[in-house]
Amino acid sequence: MNTQQPQAVALRGAVKEFRTGGGTFRAVDGIDLDIAQGEIVALLGPNGAGKTTTLDMVLGLTNPTAGSVEVFSQAPRRAVRAGRISAVLQSGGLLRDLTVRETVTLVASTFEHPLPVDEAMERAGITALARRRVSKCSGGEQQRLRFALALLPDPDLLVLDEPTAGMDVSARREFWATMREDAKAGRTVIFATHYLEEADAFAQRIVMVSSGRVVADGTTAEIRATATGRRVKAYVEPAGADAALEALRRIPAVIEATADAGRLDIRASDSDAVARALLTEIGAHDLEITAGSMDDAFRLLTEGSAS
Numbered sequence: 001m002n003t004q005q006p007q008a009v010a011l012r013g014a015v016k017e018f019r020t021g022g023g024t025f026r027a028v029d030g031i032d033l034d035i036a037q038g039e040i041v042a043l044l045g046p047n048g049a050g051k052t053t054t055l056d057m058v059l060g061l062t063n064p065t066a067g068s069v070e071v072f073s074q075a076p077r078r079a080v081r082a083g084r085i086s087a088v089l090q091s092g093g094l095l096r097d098l099t100v101r102e103t104v105t106l107v108a109s110t111f112e113h114p115l116p117v118d119e120a121m122e123r124a125g126i127t128a129l130a131r132r133r134v135s136k137c138s139g140g141e142q143q144r145l146r147f148a149l150a151l152l153p154d155p156d157l158l159v160l161d162e163p164t165a166g167m168d169v170s171a172r173r174e175f176w177a178t179m180r181e182d183a184k185a186g187r188t189v190i191f192a193t194h195y196l197e198e199a200d201a202f203a204q205r206i207v208m209v210s211s212g213r214v215v216a217d218g219t220t221a222e223i224r225a226t227a228t229g230r231r232v233k234a235y236v237e238p239a240g241a242d243a244a245l246e247a248l249r250r251i252p253a254v255i256e257a258t259a260d261a262g263r264l265d266i267r268a269s270d271s272d273a274v275a276r277a278l279l280t281e282i283g284a285h286d287l288e289i290t291a292g293s294m295d296d297a298f299r300l301l302t303e304g305s306a307s
Contacts, residue, residue: 006036006037007034007035007036007037007070007072007073008035008036008037008039008071008072008156008157008188009033009034009035009058009069009070009071009157009188009190010033010034010035010068010069010070010073011031011032011033011034011054011057011058011067011068011069011070012032012067012068012069013030013031013032013066013067013068014028014030014031014032014033014054014057014064014066014067014068014069015028015029015030015064015065015066015067016028016050016053016054016057016062016064016065016212017065026212027050027053027212028050028053028054028057028064028212029050029211029212029213030067030212030213031050031054031067031209031212031213031214032214033207033214033217035188035190036188037156037186037188038183038184038186038187038188039183039188039189039204039205040179040180040183040188040189040191040202040203040204040205041188041189041190041191041203041204041205041206041207042191042192042193042198042199042202042203042205042206042207043055043190043191043192043193043207043209044192044193044196044199044206044207044208044209044298045208045209045210045302046210046302049209049210049211049212049302050209050211050212050213051192051209052161052192053212054209055087055159055161055190055192057069057076058071058076058085058159058190059076059080059085059087059159060075060076060077060079060080060085071084071085071157072084072156072157079157083111083112083153083154083155084155084156084157085155085156085157085158085159086150086151086152086153086155086157086158086159087150087158087159087160087161088143088146088147088150088158088159088160088161088163089146089161090143090161090162090165093146093149094134094142094145094146095134096133096134096135097133097134097135098133098134099130099131099132099133099134100121100126100129100130100131100132100133100134100137100145101117101121101130101131103134103145103149104117104120104121104145104148104149104152105117107149107152108120108152111152111153113154114152114153114154115151115152115153115154120148120149120151120152121148123148123151123178124144124145124147124148124151124178125144125171125174125175125178126141126144126145126148129141129145138166139165139166140164140165140166140167140168140171142166143163143164143165143166143167144167144171144175147163147175155187156186156187156188157187157188157189157190158179158182158187158188158189158190159190159191160189160190160191160192161191161192162192162193162194163175163191163193164176164193164195164198172198176198176201176202179202180202183204191203196294196295196298197294199220199294200220200294203220204219205217205218205219206218206219206220206223208223208297208298208301208302210301210302215301215302216297216301220294221291223294223297223301224291224294224296224297230267230268230269230271230289230290230291231265231266231267231268231289231290231291232264232265232266232267232268232271232274232275232278232287232288232289233263233264233265233266233287233288233289233290234263234264234266234278234284234285234286234287234288235262235263235264235284235285235286236259236262236264236282236283236284236285237262238261238262240262240283241259241261241262241264242259244259244264244282244284245257245258245259245264247277247281247282248264248266248274248277248278248282251268251273251274251277253268253269253270253271253273253274254266254267254268254274255267255268255269264278264284271289275287275289
């Protein structure tokens with residue numbers, strides 16, 4: 001993260017507890033998090049990890065039990081009233097008997113200086129749906145309508161909870177193209193998603209949450225490497241495979257190494273060091289280096305933190 005950029009969101013020791021029967025449940029357990037203006041940040045985690053509760057605190061829908069949450073250096077609710085934050089949630093907020101245009105026009109009338117209705121609809125990709133009743137819109141089309149409504153106050157921060165749920169591949173691609181343009185213009189985007197490939201493709205930064213705590217924070221490449229290392233594959237003559245394995249296991253960067261008919265499969269924390277050794281000392285050939293998958297990283301980081 002570029003710490004020189006002004007902060008859009010700052011959480012300091014944020015805790016959120018809920019009363020359950022005779023006790024309490026801690027949904028968020030001391031999160032410290034800074035998000036700079038203009039970042040696109042994906043919030044990932046299994047069900048019950050604390051993602052939605054964290055977003056609710058950023059939106060001012062609930063207050064932290066302990067710690068603090070600030071948005072643009074002020075209380076979230078104040079930032080919401082000033083039109084600096086807007087959200088796209090998965091459900092609610094739509095009147096089924098209105099048309100798409102009527103819905104956008106109605107909500108626009110509640111803001112002092114809204115984005116023009118036509119512009120909001122065009123950016124959300126719903127211009128062609130203008131005369132369609134909301135009840136006749138698919139789930140993905142309703143989600144794009146919610147996106148248009150979120151754009152009306154022209155916010156500095158967009159908070160998105162599963163923003164592309166129900167959208168087809170083309171609509172998802174168009175949605176994220178718009179998000180990238182907004183981020184280039186300085187808008188901050190925070191989104192929670194269960195589409196790991198979506199976070200991998202579109203987020204500049206990933207924050208993984210498990211059991212109410214941040215368990216990883218970095219670029220997709222950093223998350224993958226931290227959790228799973230990199231995979232290095234190479235080939236040697238089958239007769240030299242055992243000797244190659246012995247040499248590999250003496251390299252500190254090697255986490256795991258196996259051989260099958262001269263095919264070496266290595267998991268390493270430093271793929272460059274392993275590649276140099278393979279080429280200059282072991283005499284391997286046909287090297288291939290790949291990062292661990294986002295699915296592997298997600299599973300290892302979240303399951304490990306919960307144990």
